[in-house]
Amino acid sequence: MSNNLLLEKQLCFRIYSLNKLMCRLYAPILKDLALTYPQYLAMLVLWQHKEGISVKALGSQLDLDSGTLSPLLKRMETQGLLSRVRQSKDERVVIIKLTAKGIALQQDAEHxxxxxxxxxxxxxxxxxSLTLDLDQLITHMSN
Incomplete structure (x- = not known):
């Protein structure tokens, strides 16, 4: 067996393991806010765009397709965290805006x-340094 095929030599496995671990560590913290990890990531973007952001732009920032993003946003709307409004000049564009409850949740998430x-x-x-290295890796692999 080639030494290159050892599991411990695979960068992908380290990233996969780290992702699972991070999600497990976030889960109990986010449970107090009634958020899942993907919802938390969406809220991070929405807190930066309190004036609103299109579903397309949100999906682009989170690297999520509409099939994944739409049910996530629907659940968040049901929780009263955001509203979805069709843009009047182009009804194909849906704008996501935080509600007062969604804005207030930011203070609870500060820690x-x-x-x-x-x-x-x-x-x-x-x-x-690690963040810069990971950003470079993502950029390089995305091209």
């Missing part, structure tokens, strides 16, 4: 990044 950073064991400098 999450610090709490999650605490479990990484990384220094701020190492986190910045």
């Amino acid at each position: 999450i990044p610090e709490k999650m950073f605490g479990v990484t064991g990384l220094t701020p400098e190492k986190l910045k």
Whole structure:
């Protein structure tokens, strides 16, 4: 068997394992906010766009297709976190806007990044370096 085919030599497996671990660590924290991890990611984008953002732009930022994003947004709308409104000048465009409840939830989530950073064991400098490395990897592999 080729040494290249050992599981521990696969970058993809490390990333896969890290993703699963991060989701498990986020789950109990997000449960207090009644959010799933994908909903939390959507809220992070929406908190940056309180004036509203199109479904297409949100999907682009989260790298989610409409088949995945639409049910997620529907559940969040049912929770009272956001509203979906068709743009009057082009009814094909749906704008997502946070409700007062969705905006208020940001304050309850303020502690999450610090709490999650605490479990990484990384220094701020190492986190910045790792983030840059991962961004470069994503950019390189996306081309």
